[in-house]
Amino acid sequence: MTLATQPYKGARDFYPEDKRIQKYLFSKMREICESFGYEEYDAPILEPTDLYLAKGNQEIIDEQTYTFQDRGGRSVTIRTEMTPTVSRMVAGRRQELGYPLRWYSIPNVWRYERMQRGRLREFWQLNVDVFGIEGIEAEHEVIVLADQLLKRYGATADMYVIQVSSRALVQHIFGEYLGLGDTQIETLIRLIDRMHKLPEDAFIAQLDALLSPSQREAGLVEDLKKLLVVKKLSELPPQVADHPSVHKLQSLLHLLETSHVTNAVFDITLMRGFDYYTDIVFEVADTDPENNRSMFGGGRYDGLVGMFGVEPVPTVGFGMGDVTLQNFLDSHGLMPQLANEVDVYVTLVGEALYPRAQATLDTMRKEGLRLAVDATGRRIDKQLKTAVKKGIRYSIVLGDQELDSGRFMLKDLVDGTTEEHGLERIVSIIRDRRSNNQPGGAINL
RNA sequence: GCGGAUGUAGCUCAGUUGGUUAGAGCGUCUGUUUGUGGCACAGAAGGCCGUGGGUUCAAGUCCCAUCAUUCGCCCCA
Numbered sequence: 001m002t003l004a005t006q007p008y009k010g011a012r013d014f015y016p017e018d019k020r021i022q023k024y025l026f027s028k029m030r031e032i033c034e035s036f037g038y039e040e041y042d043a044p045i046l047e048p049t050d051l052y053l054a055k056g057n058q059e060i061i062d063e064q065t066y067t068f069q070d071r072g073g074r075s076v077t078i079r080t081e082m083t084p085t086v087s088r089m090v091a092g093r094r095q096e097l098g099y100p101l102r103w104y105s106i107p108n109v110w111r112y113e114r115m116q117r118g119r120l121r122e123f124w125q126l127n128v129d130v131f132g133i134e135g136i137e138a139e140h141e142v143i144v145l146a147d148q149l150l151k152r153y154g155a156t157a158d159m160y161v162i163q164v165s166s167r168a169l170v171q172h173i174f175g176e177y178l179g180l181g182d183t184q185i186e187t188l189i190r191l192i193d194r195m196h197k198l199p200e201d202a203f204i205a206q207l208d209a210l211l212s213p214s215q216r217e218a219g220l221v222e223d224l225k226k227l228l229v230v231k232k233l234s235e236l237p238p239q240v241a242d243h244p245s246v247h248k249l250q251s252l253l254h255l256l257e258t259s260h261v262t263n264a265v266f267d268i269t270l271m272r273g274f275d276y277y278t279d280i281v282f283e284v285a286d287t288d289p290e291n292n293r294s295m296f297g298g299g300r301y302d303g304l305v306g307m308f309g310v311e312p313v314p315t316v317g318f319g320m321g322d323v324t325l326q327n328f329l330d331s332h333g334l335m336p337q338l339a340n341e342v343d344v345y346v347t348l349v350g351e352a353l354y355p356r357a358q359a360t361l362d363t364m365r366k367e368g369l370r371l372a373v374d375a376t377g378r379r380i381d382k383q384l385k386t387a388v389k390k391g392i393r394y395s396i397v398l399g400d401q402e403l404d405s406g407r408f409m410l411k412d413l414v415d416g417t418t419e420e421h422g423l424e425r426i427v428s429i430i431r432d433r434r435s436n437n438q439p440g441g442a443i444n445l
Numbered sequence: 446g447c448g449g450a451u452g453u454a455g456c457u458c459a460g461u462u463g464g465u466u467a468g469a470g471c472g473u474c475u476g477u478u479u480g481u482g483g484c485a486c487a488g489a490a491g492g493c494c495g496u497g498g499g500u501u502c503a504a505g506u507c508c509c510a511u512c513a514u515u516c517g518c519c520c521c522a
Contacts, residue, residue, distance in 0.1 A: 057522085063446085397481065
């Protein structure tokens with residue numbers, strides 16, 4: 001039996017050109033998060049299974065996680081998301097941390113799933129969380145951060161829409177206003193969640209099916225149909241218009257406008273599954289019809305820290321997956337060509353030159369240049385071809401002439417130009433080019 | 446868990462109603478007299494036709510199974 005060279009199903013190898021893309025994506029994340037004062041943290045990839053069981057979904061644990069027994073008989077699970085972990089960490093030092101707390105992380109997470117477009121088994125997920133702010137300033141900050149991040153990748157406001165809703169409002173409308181029971185609300189939320197996937201008559205039929213005869217009698221189907229087409233807070237029925245959650249949403253949308261976030265809208269059909277969200281939720285969706293999916297989202301989950309037996313801490317956060325982000329950037333043509341991180345490919349004229357070139361190479365490295373030396377002794381055109389193939393921007397030919405004179409030809413492999421300089425000048429040219437370009441080690445061609 | 450599609454060279458794929466030694470483009474390597482890439486020309490390497498079984502004088506081609514890849518459904522933290 002021969003060994004397979006493919007990576008494990010649903011996981012990716014990162015060859016240097018792939019890793020370069022990842023570094024580019026992550027460097028923007030770090031840049032923006034840190035500009036908002038967020039600090040990076042990390043944690044183990046393994047957690048006790050109990051951490052995920054506490055949310056109550058045994059089925060998800062059994063079918064969609066990597067869970068196994070360690071040698072001590074403890075059940076452990078590879079993390080499927082960062083939120084329980086970060087809540088655990090905050091709870092662990094509940095008293096001594098200074099609030100508000102702004103944390104971010106870019107963990108890899110594993111979910112045992114059937115694959116489809118945009119969904120792998122291992123992916124990386126930017127997690128941004130702010131702890132200790134009860135007001136909508138937290139939601140505002142986190143949404144603005146997400147918005148600026150997308151813009152930093154080159155996205156414009158027409159490429160995505162930020163949908164905002166409120167768990168508390170939905171609960172109020174379905175529970176108190178319409179008088180639905182808890183299980184009915186659960187089913188309804190699930191149904192609305194995939195509303196856009198269903199033909200309208202199928203949706204109405206299922207809506208009808210979950211109501212009791214007396215509720216149908218009272219015209220709830222019609223009420224719901226009217227509610228679900230509401231596009232603005234002002235279109236909500238007068239009976240719910242004064243609920244505190246409506247005012248919160250209003251203030252939030254207003255604040256976002258102040259911050260020049262022009263594409264945030266209220267969307268009553270936004271549900272975000274059955275998780276721990278307690279109040280405002282939001283989601284960012286791609287407007288490209290080819291990739292018409294929700295990209296990422298988040299919201300307020302005030303209850304999670306409290307599950308560890310300490311006083312709850314109000315929390316707002318979001319998670320953004322690398323795969324969906326890359327799909328988004330690709331479909332809008334926003335992925336830049338990234339150059340190799342090696343600055344200079346040094347081609348040697350003849351193998352015999354290798355010993356003689358060492359002193360010069362050493363000097364260049366000490367000056368901070370990242371050099372790859374070709375000591376194969378091949379013809380120079382072959383050596384240059386290799387440099388081009390690797391995506392390295394500059395090359396220098398070293399031969400007896402250059403070593404004698406101390407003058408070198410710096411060749412730009414992108415535009416084909418060459419310039420002759422002394423070593424010092426070459427070092428400063430490359431340093432300048434590098435600092436004028438994007439951080440993260442990658443040069444934007 | 447359910448359903449669809451696809452498995453032939455490193456990659457993208459041809460391969461006729463079953464018929465001799467299995468094809469192209471791109472890529473790789475070598476060379477076109479050895480100090481400057483992308484072009485051109487010449488040449489080379491590289492395939493258990495996913496795997497196993499069956500039908501047949503004969504299978505890349507037809508049938509069954511299996512594995513893998515992929516897309517969708519369920520689910521989506």
